[in-house]
Amino acid sequence: MLPSVAVPELPEVETVRRSLLPHLEGRRVVGLEARRVRLRQGIEPDEWRAFEGVVVRTIQRRGKYLAVTGDEVSAVLHLGMSGRLAVADPSRPHAAHTHLVVHLDSGRELRFVDPRRFGSAVVRPTRTLPLVPPFALLGAEPLDDAAGGVLRDAAGRTRVAIRNLQLDQTVLAGVGNIYANEALARAGIHPGRPANRLSRRRLDRLAWAVRETLEDAIAAGGTTLEDGGFANATGEAGNFAVDLAVYGRDDATCRRCGGVIRRVVLTGRSAYFCPHCQH
DNA sequence: AAGCCAACCTGGACGC
DNA sequence: TGCGTCCAGGTTGGCT
Numbered sequence: 001m002l003p004s005v006a007v008p009e010l011p012e013v014e015t016v017r018r019s020l021l022p023h024l025e026g027r028r029v030v031g032l033e034a035r036r037v038r039l040r041q042g043i044e045p046d047e048w049r050a051f052e053g054v055v056v057r058t059i060q061r062r063g064k065y066l067a068v069t070g071d072e073v074s075a076v077l078h079l080g081m082s083g084r085l086a087v088a089d090p091s092r093p094h095a096a097h098t099h100l101v102v103h104l105d106s107g108r109e110l111r112f113v114d115p116r117r118f119g120s121a122v123v124r125p126t127r128t129l130p131l132v133p134p135f136a137l138l139g140a141e142p143l144d145d146a147a148g149g150v151l152r153d154a155a156g157r158t159r160v161a162i163r164n165l166q167l168d169q170t171v172l173a174g175v176g177n178i179y180a181n182e183a184l185a186r187a188g189i190h191p192g193r194p195a196n197r198l199s200r201r202r203l204d205r206l207a208w209a210v211r212e213t214l215e216d217a218i219a220a221g222g223t224t225l226e227d228g229g230f231a232n233a234t235g236e237a238g239n240f241a242v243d244l245a246v247y248g249r250d251d252a253t254c255r256r257c258g259g260v261i262r263r264v265v266l267t268g269r270s271a272y273f274c275p276h277c278q279h
Numbered sequence: 280a281a282g283c284c285a286a287c288c289t290g291g292a293c294g295c
Numbered sequence: 296t297g298c299g300t301c302c303a304g305g306t307t308g309g310c311t
Contacts, residue, residue, distance in 0.1 A: 007304055040287075040306065064305080081304045082289075097289090116288045118305060134306095160282070169306080177304070267283065269304080 008079040010064060010142065010174030011217035012230050012238065016085055017061045019232035023087040023108065024056045024068060031103035040080060041120035043099055050123050051075055051102070060129075063138045063173030067129055074126045075102075076134070080118030086111045087233050138173035142214055147172060148207035155195035155203050162198060162206070163191035163271050175210060178223060178247045181272050183210040185245040190278045191271035192264065216243065246272040 008016070034048040054070035061067075066085075068075040077085065084095075090109055094101070100112035100121055112121055129135055140150040154171040155162070165171060166180035175183070184191050186209035189202060198206070217223060222238030224230045231237055245255065250263035254274040264271050 078305085080306085115290070116304085118288070158281080164282090167305085268285090
């Protein structure tokens with residue numbers, strides 16, 4: 001059984017970034033509706049007033065965060081577990097749990113919807129972005145060449161399960177439970193294996209598998225599970241769910257060996273793996 | 280001090 | 296049908 005949520009991880013956030021960019025680049029913010037709602041970091045209407053009049057220069061992604069960047073200030077957004085960003089015509093009715101609406105000089109609007117309220121939406125000075133949380137706390141970008149070395153160094157210093165180390169955003173930024181499990185499957189590594197008991201060679205292989213998995217998922221437009229939880233800025237679903245090797249496939253057949261995929265719980269989070277292919 | 284774990288929150292799945 | 300219970304997940308903060 002697939003879990004009923006499709007949580008945005010790096011490929012989904014990158015997909016949102018790319019689909020958002022043509023609608024936001026060069027556009028001016030001409031109005032805001034910021035509802036004071038308790039997200040993980042609450043939306044503060046006073047703080048959001050600084051975003052009025054901003055001309056969007058670009059959209060950056062760091063880990064699972066997006067920064068909609070103007071010359072002076074940027075909106076730093078995290079989709080949490082259920083967050084969505086959508087560009088829509090104002091005539092379309094607002095979905096439930098719409099916390100933020102940014103009116104653009106194109107006549108359209110950017111909407112931030114997050115039923116489970118694990119997301120965040122704050123405004124920060126653009127020049128300080130790399131220097132303050134959350135960006136300052138994030139580890140390597142898994143798509144960068146430096147990621148392999150960072151993973152190796154971190155693994156040598158801890159005996160936590162490798163799946164849990166992958167979820168540590170201060171090591172690799174942007175990997176969540178779906179892609180952590182998928183990368184381990186590609187690398188043939190058991191999710192519960194202590195990080196410091198993996199050889200350098202196998203860690204390099206894992207870093208490579210993480211990168212490949214994320215790049216494939218980005219190319220597919222992200223993962224949308226059966227409930228249709230994830231969509232890009234224009235409402236399109238992603239196509240990576242059909243390529244999942246282990247995630248959500250407990251008791252199903254391993255496509256490589258024909259064995260049975262298992263689920264175990266590691267520190268409160270499900271891990272999926274093929275006992276025959278992963279050690 | 281590393282590492283575990285509860286809390287946050289809601290909708291969907293499931294059992295009775 | 297309808298109500299209650301459980302579960303998913305990213306991140307933070309508190310505890311050991």
